[in-house]
Amino acid sequence: MIKLIKRKIYKYYLYISILLIGIAVRINSHKLSALIILINIRRFNSVKSNFKSKKKILVFPKSGGNEDLIETYRNKKDNQIDFYLLPRILYKKIFSYYFDKNFEKDYYTKLQNFEDIKSKELYVNFLSLTFKFVSKYIKFDAFISFNLFYYAEKYFEEVCKNLNTKFIVLHKESAFNYYEEKKAVVLYGKYNDKSLSHKISVYSESQKKLLIKSKIANKNQVVVNGTPRSDYAFKLRKIPPRGKVLVFYLIEYNRGQVFGYDKQVNWKKLYKQTLKYLFKFAKKNPEIQIILKGKTGIHKKDHAELNNLPQNCIFIEGGTGHELLKNASVVIAFNSTILFETIASNRNLIVPNFNNENKIKKNLLLEIKNKKYLINSERDFQNKIVFYLGLKYKNKKISKIDIKSLKYFLGNANGNSCEKMKEFLERNIGC
DSSP states (O other), rough: OOOHHHHHHHHHHHHHHHHHHHHHHHHOHHHHHHHHHHOOEEEOOSSSSSSSOOEEEEOOOOOOOHHHHHTTTTTOOOOOOEEEEEHHHHHHHHHHHHHHHOOTTTTEEEEEESHHHHHHHHHHHHHHOOOOOOTTTTTOSSEEEETTTTTTTTTHHHHHHTTTOOOEEEEEOOOOOOHHHHHHHHHHHHHSSSOOOSSSESSSSHHHHHHHHHSOEEEEEEEEOOTTTHHHHHHHSSOOHHHHHEEEEEETTTTTGGTTOOSSOHHHHHHHHHHHHHHHHHHHHHTTTEEEOOOOOOOOOGGGGGSSSOTEEEOSSSSOOGGGGGOOOOEOOOTHHHHHHHHHHEEEEEEEEEEHHHHHTGGGGOOOOOGEEEEHHHHHHHHHHHHTTOOOOOOOOOOHHHHHHHHHHSSSSSOOOOHHHHHHHHHHOOO
């Protein structure tokens, strides 16, 4: 109850802040804007620091990215960095004043005509003056973004140049299918300017090659550190799941359209089939706990297919959900990096393939080299769940074919990404 009240108070507080920052930008008051930002900056308490003399980094929070930082510094007693968070909605409000709705689109940040370039100059200037005032009270050594192509953060590169502060991108996109990899080189280079970031951390060698080939970055800018939050999955190998728990990471059914695929492609049929078969299993096996993990902005509890769930099913909306792996005896997932985190965690994995998606639409799928995870019929689906739930846990060695997949998509086959990320950040802000 107290937490609910606190959330409501914070939402009201943030709503007032959004209104005030809208007024600040309309009257061109960077000082008022700075004051609103200052009262909304908060410590990232999930990442502890113990040193008296610390560096300060302002983070633009994002699901997945936050978890990478949390995992990087989990149980670390030698952290020399204080991390702070600023709600993204505040600078998005500033952005919307200078640009119309057409520019609120990720991966399309390159401006073509004089009017738009002028708007960007005004936006960058306003933010530069705002954060120059902020720095009188909190001096940040660096800013962190989690996406090179996020529309409201892209131009912070220039703001940081004006402030003589480092802009570091911990780019959290890497799991591309064949089609997306082919399109990415054109998309990155044609619709976005070269990055002015001080350094860019990427999960995988494949993403590094795409950034360099598209001329968004040079090889000295980009460092492969792997996926820090996947280290948690590797640690789980030594921890048996508790009880009989099945986790279904709900299918992102419009995944095929990320980079402007020219046909209407979705996975809704597979999504509904999997739910239907799973609910049938749930009703026959009420003693099995089933967790349906939704994705932010995609799955909502008021959706028709998520209403009237069987009693042993619960729905969780949003967040990364990788910590749900801990107690999962069986994981159902499709076309998502959680596939590879499940493999890393030594949990039993089921990948629905009821319509032969793995062959018919293979160019739109993250490639699963080890075909043993694919389940092709309802009968196999039901039988495999029962079989996995009956197995005694054993920490098996990762197969060579799975190691290839983990390296390609996570940039990590041994759980050492956190150490690499920690060293990367400390080196680049001068700890």
